[in-house]
Amino acid sequence: MMKRILPHPALSIMLLVVWLLMANDITVGGVLLGALLGIVLPKFTEPFWPDRPRVRFGRALLGYCLVVLADIVIANFQIAWLILFRRNRDLRSRWLVVPVALTTPEAITVLAATISLTPGTVSSDVSADGRSLLVHALDVGDETAEIARLKSRYEARLQRIFA
Structure with a gap:
């Protein structure tokens, strides 16, 4: 279920962070819009990423x-x-x-x-x-x-x- 919502969680988080950095202000609307972009853009680009890179966080x-x-x-x-x-x-x-x-x-x-x-x-x-x-x-x-x-x-x- 989670993979269907967030096919690339790292990309979603990165998009949210980059959006907030570009906005140069943390507001509720900015966080919601960044989260929306972080969910929608990876969904649209998912067909172009058939093999997800395996990234070790930590x-x-x-x-x-x-x-x-x-x-x-x-x-x-x-x-x-x-x-x-x-x-x-x-x-x-x-x-x-x-x-x-x-x-x-x-x-x-x-x-x-x-x-x-x-x-x-x-x-x-x-x-x-x-x-x-x-x-x-x-x-x-x-x-x-x-x-x-x-x-x-x-x-x-x-x-x-x-x-």
Whole structure:
């Protein structure tokens, strides 16, 4: 019964939260409208999601969110330092091909979005077979170390979340 009302409960909750954040105010009407959107939109998109991704909520997801938030804050300071104190010709920008071990499109999308959210890196393309990401990094000393860092900080955690 509950699955018929909420086919994707995580998506419903996310839609409600995003609606309230966009409204920038918590009112009864805003909560009701957000809840309505959280129920109606997943019902309309359900045929496009034949295989729901299996997401583990809990410590792994919370830990991932904390790591991403910390990395965003730290990267903002690093980029500000690069812009203020280094010349453009001293930057070592690189295109990185990051091999991906994740198998679900949702997990690969979260990885690409995470990389793009972190200042100084942009995920620009996914290979046709979904086995690698093309990432542009603003300042990279060692390409191999940067790829290993992306895989250990983000991909390894996402493998635990998307079981």
